[in-house]
Amino acid sequence: MRRSRTLATVLQFWRSSLEAESEYQLNLLLECLAVAGNLGGSVFVLALLFSGQSTLGGWRWDEALIVLGLYTLLDGFTSCLLQPNLSKIVNHVQQGTLDFILLKPVDTQLWLSLRCLSPWGCPALVAGCVLVVLGLQRSATVIQAESIVLGAALLLSGAAILYSLWFSLAALSIWFVKVWNATEVLRYTLVAGRYPVSAYPPALRLVFVFVLPVAFMTTVPSQALLGQGTWQWAIGSVLMAAGSLLASRWFWRFALRHYTSASS
Amino acid sequence: MTRKRPRLVRAVRIAKALLSTQYAYMLEYRAEIALWAISGVLPLIMLGVWQGSGAATRAGLNPQQLSHYFVAAFVVRQFSVVWLIHVFEEDTLTGKLSPYLLQPLQPLWRYFCAHLAEQATRIPFVGFLLIGLATINPDLLWRPSAGELLWGIAALWSAFILRFLLQTLAAMLCFWSERAAALDRLLLIPYLFLSGLVAPLDTFPASIKRIALATPFPAMVDFPARLLSGLPVDLGGGLLSLLIWCLILAPLCWWGWHQGVRRYGAMGA
Numbered sequence: 001m002r003r004s005r006t007l008a009t010v011l012q013f014w015r016s017s018l019e020a021e022s023e024y025q026l027n028l029l030l031e032c033l034a035v036a037g038n039l040g041g042s043v044f045v046l047a048l049l050f051s052g053q054s055t056l057g058g059w060r061w062d063e064a065l066i067v068l069g070l071y072t073l074l075d076g077f078t079s080c081l082l083q084p085n086l087s088k089i090v091n092h093v094q095q096g097t098l099d100f101i102l103l104k105p106v107d108t109q110l111w112l113s114l115r116c117l118s119p120w121g122c123p124a125l126v127a128g129c130v131l132v133v134l135g136l137q138r139s140a141t142v143i144q145a146e147s148i149v150l151g152a153a154l155l156l157s158g159a160a161i162l163y164s165l166w167f168s169l170a171a172l173s174i175w176f177v178k179v180w181n182a183t184e185v186l187r188y189t190l191v192a193g194r195y196p197v198s199a200y201p202p203a204l205r206l207v208f209v210f211v212l213p214v215a216f217m218t219t220v221p222s223q224a225l226l227g228q229g230t231w232q233w234a235i236g237s238v239l240m241a242a243g244s245l246l247a248s249r250w251f252w253r254f255a256l257r258h259y260t261s262a263s264s
Numbered sequence: 265m266t267r268k269r270p271r272l273v274r275a276v277r278i279a280k281a282l283l284s285t286q287y288a289y290m291l292e293y294r295a296e297i298a299l300w301a302i303s304g305v306l307p308l309i310m311l312g313v314w315q316g317s318g319a320a321t322r323a324g325l326n327p328q329q330l331s332h333y334f335v336a337a338f339v340v341r342q343f344s345v346v347w348l349i350h351v352f353e354e355d356t357l358t359g360k361l362s363p364y365l366l367q368p369l370q371p372l373w374r375y376f377c378a379h380l381a382e383q384a385t386r387i388p389f390v391g392f393l394l395i396g397l398a399t400i401n402p403d404l405l406w407r408p409s410a411g412e413l414l415w416g417i418a419a420l421w422s423a424f425i426l427r428f429l430l431q432t433l434a435a436m437l438c439f440w441s442e443r444a445a446a447l448d449r450l451l452l453i454p455y456l457f458l459s460g461l462v463a464p465l466d467t468f469p470a471s472i473k474r475i476a477l478a479t480p481f482p483a484m485v486d487f488p489a490r491l492l493s494g495l496p497v498d499l500g501g502g503l504l505s506l507l508i509w510c511l512i513l514a515p516l517c518w519w520g521w522h523q524g525v526r527r528y529g530a531m532g533a
Contacts, residue, residue, distance in 0.1 A: 030446045034453065041457035048467050049317045057316055176295055185303040192309045200312045203400070 009106060014117040017084070027120055031079075035072075035123040039131070042068055042194055049195075057199030062139035064196060066225060069131030070155060070218045071194045076124030077159055078187070082166045084116040087183055089170040094177055099261050109252050113167060132225070141226050150234055151225035157241030158217035162190075164244035165212075167252070174255040193218040216240060282374060286381035294385060300345065301389040307337040308397075310462045323467040331404050332493035333464055335397065336416075340488045341461060342390045343383050344424040348375050349435040353445045356438045356528065365525070372432060372521070379428065408492055415499060416492035422506045423484045429513040430480065436517065439524030454479060460486030480509040 021027070046064060049056055056064055089112055092098040101111055136143055169182040193214040197205055208214040216237050223229045290297060311334035314320050320330045352375065355361045364371035398405045408416065434451060437444035456462060459481040465473055476482055487502040 024443060027443065027446060030450065034449050037450065037453035038456075041453060041462075044457060044472075045463050048463050049313060049319055051319045051467070052322045053318050056313075181296055181299045181303060185299050188303040188306055189309070191306060192312075195313050199316045201315055204309075204312045 006106070006110065010110075010114050013115050017116040018119060021118055021120070028123075031120045032123045035127050039068075039072060039127055042072075046195075049199075057196050059196045059198065060139065062135045063222065063226060065135035066132050066139070066222045067196050067218045068194055069128045069133075069135055070158075070221055071128070072124050072131060073128030073155070074159060074162060074193070074217055076121040076126075076128055078162070078166075079121030079124060080118055081114070081116075081121075082163060083183075084118040085113050086166045086170040088112075088116075090173040090177070093173045093259075096261055098259065102256075102259075108256070109167070109249065113163070136225060139226060144227055147224055147227040147229065150229050151221050154216075154221040154224050154229070154234060154237050157237045158221055160241035161213055161216055161244050164241075164248035167248045171248075171252050171255045174259050190214060190217070196222070213240065278369060278373075279377070282377040283381055286374075286378045287384060290378070290381045290385040297382060297385050298389045301342060301386055301393060304338060304341045304345070307334045307341060307461055310334060314463075319467055320464065323464070325464060325466060328403065329493070329495060330464070332406055333489055333495060335394075335404055336489040336493040337461055337485055339390065339394075339492065340420050340423065340485050342386060343420055344427050344484060344488075345382075346379060346424070346427045346431045348379070348428065348431045349438070349445050349448045351375065351378075352435040353438045353443075357442065361528070365528075376428065379424075383424075406494070408494060412491060412494050416488055419488035419491050419502065419506065422503070422510070423488050426480060426506055426510055426513070427484055429510060429517055432517045433513055433520055436520030436524045439527045455481050455484065458482065459484050460489065480505075483509065 043065075046056075046061075046068060050061055050064075054060065059067070089098075092101060092112075102108055104111060165186060166183055169186055172182055189212055192200070192204075192208055192212070197208050197215040197219040200208065205215075209216075220229070220233055220237055224234065311331055314330055314334070315327065321327070325333065352361075355364075361371060364374060394405065430451065431448065434447050435444065437447060458476040458479055465476060465482055465486050468476060483502060483506045487497065487506070490497040491499070491502075
């Protein structure tokens with residue numbers, strides 16, 4: 001009963017936010033242009049990095065395209081769900097409107113994370129899918145159903161890790177108030193996920209696996225899609241995702257205990 | 265009867281007041297500025313990728329030149345950040361611009377001073393980041409000659425003014441549209457890929473390099489970064505290109521402002 005009420009609430013949220021966003025139809029054009037430009041630029045830079053050599057960090061061109069595709073996909077996910085919701089947490093804290101949300105009979109983390117759904121990430125989602133399919137087709141590997149399932153599961157855990165990172169950073173505003181750019185920092189450093197992790201020097205590789213787990217978001221799922229994934233990596237990735245989701249939950253409860261409302 | 269103050273004295277007084285208040289304001293939110301400084305790590309990430317690729321060597325950049333170039337690009341990016349359009353959009357939408365318009369001072373100066381104050385606040389954080397880089401790998405830093413440093417800073421600052429003018433022009437659209445800041449996302453794309461921020465211009469194919477050099481973007485990162493890192497550079501040509509682009513954009517901004525203010529709805533008034 002309670003489950004279905006939550007689901008109905010979320011669907012209602014999304015319908016209203018889609019209605020509100022549809023007022024800005026020109027945004028679709030802008031968004032398509034931005035995605036096309038960014039993708040064109042990224043492919044161009046990738047081509048520069050590949051010029052005169054056939055591999056980058058052990059990855060062939062078509063395989064590197066899959067990594068770029070998954071990055072674009074996660075970027076679309078960020079624009080659809082993470083950015084419109086989590087970047088508002090800071091405003092709620094700064095203006096004291098978080099009080100009203102705390103009083104609502106809905107889980108606060110759920111409300112803050114799912115209140116808005118923006119359609120403007122869709123061009124990136126589509127472009128990402130196209131790039132992944134293209135890369136898979138052109139790389140000479142035989143595509144197995146098993147590796148697709150594994151890749152999708154790993155991509156989902158990558159998305160969960162991404163969400164937890166965003167949410168925890170946004171929750172820092174409870175203490176530091178004006179940190180809406182903490183999430184921007186994340187967005188700019190995640191750009192590293194455009195390239196396979198093995199293309200970086202060893203020291204940076206460690207950072208991208210353990211400190212800022214970019215590796216789990218694009219490289220590991222790409223390997224799985226290419227049939228090079230192992231169940232160990234899969235279990236590691238899922239554990240990391242579950243752990244970071246639980247950590248974000250715990251961190252939010254901890255942060256709320258330190259919340260001292262802006263207005264009262 | 266009071267004598268009219270000379271214009272210059274008045275200008276200096278206003279500049280001092282604006283800069284000191286904005287500096288105090290920026291210091292209050294220093295944590296935020298530290299985070300902005302960290303968010304500029306893109307050139308350093310790109311340095312990591314380029315080090316693993318042989319393409320830079322083939323384009324004639326040895327590993328040391330490559331690392332110096334990207335560290336210089338990192339510094340250039342730090343001190344040429346412009347966020348005018350986002351603040352301006354909010355101020356026009358919420359009507360905060362109205363009181364500024366009543367003052368006997370062109371409101372854009374206020375934003376300009378805010379950017380300068382932010383740069384001053386940023387200096388120590390960039391210093392820390394550079395020291396951090398030096399502790400990881402001392403070879404990443406170098407000591408530029410006095411001439412390189414002087415010309416480099418001059419070019420960097422002109423690049424900042426060029427970027428500020430370009431964004432002012434885009435910001436004038438706020439008078440017509442509610443979401444002009446979205447335009448900034450589009451402007452950011454050629455800036456990102458053609459300015460030399462993610463790939464040195466030397467690695468571009470000749471035809472694309474020619475196209476890039478015909479735009480104002482390489483003057484914003486590539487030119488000052490090359491000066492600072494001591495790579496061979498066409499000093500006169502670079503400065504001329506900066507000057508020409510500024511001279512093209514400044515009258516357009518002036519025109520945009522005058523057309524726009526007439527349309528300003530003064531929300532909340």
